Amino acid sequence: MSARHLYVHLPFCASRCGYCDFVTVVGQDGRHAAYVDALLVELALEGDILAPRLESVFLGGGTPTLTEPRSLERLLRALPPAEEVTVEANPETVTPAVAALLREGGVTRVSLGAQSFQPRLLEVLERRARPDDVRRAFAILREADFDNLSLDLIYGIPGQSAADLDADLSEALALEPEHVSAYELEAKPGTRFTHAHGEELARQADAMESYFERVVAGLTEAGYRWYETANFCRASERDLRSQHNLAYWRGWDYLGLGIGAVSTIAGRRWRTTPRLGRYLASLQAGERPQRELEELPPPVRDSERVLLGLRLDEPLSLAGLGDAVDAAAVERLERLGLIARKGSSLTLTERGRFLGGGVTAELLA
């Protein structure tokens, strides 16, 4: 029982973006230090779950780079070393000082939340950064010798035309990032965002149907590898895939620290309380924070292996997963040209990948 992948959640944000569904905390600047203290206590409590040598650490948020610098520095120094250490950053928070802090703290990779290069669309998303902030942040990080940068893009934004999307893609490509994550905007029912923009999105639904294809075409034509449903990396001698996220998609164990963080270890999954006050209080008392526990019996784990594995461009070996997959569905989907079989492994065809969710639902027994 030892995990080689560690996730650390840093929830603080300057403001909350309408579409965001992560655990975030706004306006608690005074508690950054206490939160990092708590993280370190939690790390000590769970330390024996971690392998002696980690493959990846991922600091996600929230806005990790908004964390008060001395606390962030303290955290980075205390975390166990790993081959890949990623930090998420919002462009407007990236300064030479922050870049240096990250570099010195052992960070090897920065994931920048650009989302779009159109001021109008950034406003719809309630993002604080302007297009110039993204370019400046990129330059600062390059200056600080970061050679593995990722850009996040969002498409399907209310009011986004196909031309807007193409412009975003070429702006992103101009920065030559090692990695791009491109997500379709999810307007979840009942959220403030959907309330404000739902009608517009419904009106645009037909027009936006091609956006996913446009994103994939734009990036692959520029030499990027579409290695996961929403993730692309530059083809290179180096493996520029996100090693941390690959661990999720391959069904490997990971430990999560911080509020709302999820861990999956040896068939059990738990989620730490998303409530900051409770989290701090427990750890200040030296106790484990409250958790929601989910047992993952073997059939569930097998289903997850299929649903995660099929997101990747590498073949999924069905060895030991036979019962999770419906044999008749395999035949049917193969006939429809959505999946390809090679020996005992399965890959989605290109069209299959565009329909990956539905295909997976059909494949699962």
Place this chain on the structure above:
Amino acid sequence: MEQSRIRNFSIIAHIDHGKSTLADRILELTDTVTGRDMRAQVLDSMELERERGITIKAQAVRVTWKGHELNLIDTPGHVDFTYEVSRSLQACEGALLVVDAAQGIEAQTVANAYLAIENDLEIVPVVNKIDLPQADPDATAAEIADLVGDTPDHVLRISAKTGDGVAEVLDAIVERIPSPTGDPQAPPRALIFDSSYDQYRGVVAFVRVVDGSFEAREPLRAMAQGTRFESEEVGFFSPTMRAAESLGAGEVGYVITGLKDVSRLRVGDTLTSERTPAAQPLPGYKDVKPMVFAGLFPTDSDEYPDLRDALERLKLNDAALFYEPETSQALGFGFRCGFLGLLHMEIVRERLEREFDLDLIVTAPNVAYRVLTKAGEEVEVHNPSEMPREVERVEEPYIKASIIVPKGYVGQVMELNTERRGRFDHMEYLSEERVLLVYELPLAEIVLDYYDQLKSRTRGYASFDYDVIDFREGKLERVDVLIAGEPVDALSLIVHRDGAYARGRMLVDRLREEIPRQFFDVAVQAAIGSRVIARETIKAKRKDVLAKCYGGDISRKRKLLEQQKKGKKRMKQVGSVEVPQEAFLAVLNLDGSKK
């Protein structure tokens, strides 16, 4: 009882015009029930009877009035049972025609009054609810007098609610309605006018003895069907079941048969004795055939055995209900059921859903067709998907429809009937304000949403009744729906040539809206034979992914996929296309909801 002291009658009234209340007052006034026992509407109260452990509804109640035996015979209350009503009326010598003083005559009243006149019944016209502030007894009396060919001063004016005038009604029954005139010495003959099933006692026949007499433990025979049995008990209701030594000529009562199947004793048949059988049955027996058919399918295929059991149990008490197993590739296992008409269908469906707690899909109803194939074979078709593609001639049932409306709506009704291939027969002014329109229409044109249309186009003022008259040849076409080239049996229709194109278009448009996009393009077509009359394409899905999925999302995404998977299981497979059950429902409701 001497025949001269017997009076047999029924009450003809539109729903809510006061039939049950009048029956209650009659029972009270004749001391058949005491005030203490009196619960409102004894005759109609199935629940009350159930409490007493009787599952047999009293179809005839015997009361005594001034030394006379009066039998009140109940008639089924709605249009689909015209034949049953006519049998009940045949058991009587007279009828009270009750009309609400505030509402006036309704189409159903007219239809049943004509039925009574055809059966040579003495009609005692009654205006009820004269106590209501909005009552117009004079106008109503004039309407009734006109309808039955009587004079307005001969029309009784009562309030069944207050009891005002009810004694006069009883007197009029004795004075005006003739006594029975059968032959007490002749071989026994009794008309079966209703039957019921009791789980302990089997089939109970309600009879009107015409000649001779009937006793318990006597071998009997139903003459038309040839069913033989021994009577276990004879008696009458007053108001509860009372055994009697015999039922004599002119009397009304019940015979407990011990039979286990209501369909072996049909309404209209004649009972006679095996020992001294009558030479001729009573006239008028008809083998009633279902005219309206629909497929009934359980929403959840696991409920198929429950549906079968429920139909079996309903059939015990409803000889007119017909059903046979049907398998639809779209809807699974179910039954093709035959009904006397739309209301009968509604009643059966409601009972299945309420009493048996079943969740049903009912396909669009269709009528029975008589088909002559090219091979010269005559077949009756109950299901559009069984209609032979090569036919010489198709005949469909026609009805005579009576519609009563305020005169301002005559135009709207005529327009509707013209749209529905109706043929105008005639029109009568029942009063200055109200008009009776008589049309001949194909039954197929009213089984869908005719009644709703009639109501909405006349703001609810129209009343409607119909009777099947005959079968006539029609230019009818079978329209099939194909999804990705596969015909969908549950959606086949038989329509008149003139309406085929529009109907096909409507079906195809609706399906395009209802069928979710698939992994491939899906053609939806409506076709007559090999000729496609409407076509739409449901474009293939271009994307179907969960945008992002990291360590914190896995459980949620897995649950989403499980949901999606469950949704797929509820889909019906048509060839390679998954069609949600809702799509079938939407299309089957085509006429009911959207137009």
